[in-house]
Amino acid sequence: MSIKVGVIGAGGMAQYHIAGFKQAGAQIVAIADLNEAAAQAAAQKYGVAKAYGSIETMFAELPDLDAVTIIVPNKFHAPLAIQALEAGKHVFCEKPPAIDAAGVQQMKDAAEKAGKTLMFNFNNRARPESFAMKAYAEDGTIGRINSAQAKWIRRTGIPGFGGWFTNKDLAGGGPLIDLLHMVDLAMYLMDYPEPAYVLGQTFSDFIDDKNFKGPWGIPDAGGPTNVEAAAHGFVTFKSGQTLNLQVSWAELVKREEVSVVFQGTGAGGKIERLFGTDGLDETSIDSCELYTQEGGNSVNRSIVTEPCEDMGRSRSAANFIYTITGEEKPLNTPDQALSLMKVIDALYESAKSGKPVAC
Template identity: 90%
Template sequence: MTIKVGVIGAGGMAQYHIAGFKQAGAEILAIADLNEAAAKAAAENYGVANAFGDIDAMFNELPELDAVTIIVPNKFHASLAIKALEAGKHVFCEKPPAINAAEVAEMKEAAEKAGKHLMFNFNNRARPESFAMKAYAEDGTIGRINSAQAKWIRRTGIPGFGGWFTNKDLAGGGPLIDLLHMVDLAMYLMDYPEPAYVLGQTFSDFIDNKDFKGPWGIPDAGGPTNVEAAAHGFVTFKSGQTLTMQVSWAEMIKREEVSVVFQGTQAGGKIERLFGTDGLDETSIDSCELYTQEQGNSVNRSIVTEACEDMGRSRSAANFIKTITGEEKPLNTPDQALSLMKVIDGLYQSANTGKPVEI
């Protein structure tokens, strides 16, 4: 069975989705974007036969579509996913799942009603290092992870000024919602415990300073820049586990760090990517380590995995297709996405009120 896919959104992430879908044996039938010229250009670039400036037209003209992928500003994730699910399509959606937990709950309900898969591009779960560490978590090597620290911190990583990334109405927030991957990965390794309380603070230092613009993102535009530059928080779970998080686009640090460090009852560990230049993959160094005590000695094990230039983006997309065909289990679920967004909502609420928030 060949899964037939339509791509909604002609942005840069489409290259990874399309590559992953093709690796899994899917056929890309169309690209749709409100900017029809962009859709046509992308379709030509990726060798896709059909381009649309209207999503309804794509659904009407290509009823054989099995699935869609959604690569648009965050505000539109929920509405487009629900539309596609109600049209009987499986949905793969870029992160974040939506701009808040309430919207994710609506998406989850629509998927359950339609009987279709709803998955999200939490691509860092699909990195070779993450596959390796999850296996250690599942086979008892690590034991129960009591606490973890999640970081995605940048020194100069603001993705443009006045575009949709920095517009709270369109993005839902700044780096906390944009760079949620390590928070998700930490919770994934901890087996997604149910959150109890969140305490956090956001900071707006440097958010208007163009010296802190990253080397990627979108051109400066005329919209607002009204999101945080950094967010720090602490989560307690009903299981007794804890998580600290530090996420930023602009902070006074030495270099960009993308990491999860954890402490288990049998072993600790770390998955890390360090960047020499913020946001440039070709300057990055990946590492994966386990920390154990053996015969009275402290032993640090380096876990060697194959190189992965795209941080699991294509592999994540391939898992979506293989989930539909029954070849693999899904790397993420709507329940997990909902729990993650409750944590993010909780941190923003805590920052606004100055108090811990019960989830």
């Protein structure tokens, strides 16, 4: 019997979630959105039978719904996930997990109480390059990763002005919380050590300059633009490992770069995606490399993987279904999401205080 899934939110990411769920054999039975017309349009586009203007109606009319996926502005991730978990549904939620660590803790508690699966769309863990590199981490090739550098930088990548992305109350922050994928991927390859201290700074240069608007995102709206344009930080872990991070929507760099570089005791390495035009997948180039010493020589290994245009988004969604059915282990856990959000919270606090902050 296949898993029955309801989609909460009719935004663009729904296409990847739906594709992944179907790939794993699930049924997409309904789409719910406060904008019922948008839900109906999405249902028609993706061949979904039912559309609703509220999740309460969806839950009432579809009591046999097994799971939901949440694709809404960040502020609503935690309350909707908790509502769904309390209704007995498994939950797959878009990133970030919530707008702060307190919200993730509440989600985690609700999932444990309900005995249901709670996962998040950290889709870059599901890229072919990441699967390959994680295998080298697990088989001992890389050894202990002492230090890593996580980067997602854009030159002109602000996703609209005055919409929910730039509204701190709705988004929780700017690029640090939006483009948290490489910080997560670095910590994942490092086996998610427990963070100790974070020192960081945020920058708001260019956040009101429409010359720095990206080619994707949402239309400009009349709301506030009160988040950072860039964030830089340094994380120490209780294990002694360290992480540098650089994340930006608008920063004077040569090109968009999405990468994790690390230095291990057995090998170093890099997972990277370079964009010719900010944010456009069709202009991207992926690479994956290992750096070792062999026979007195410096050897760089190029790891060849199959192309993945959607950066692992559908494969990440498929893993959620496979986790529910017991066919795969989860690619991420609530504990990891909580640890990640503690790092983000601490960096924002450090940027305000000018001092290192304990996690």
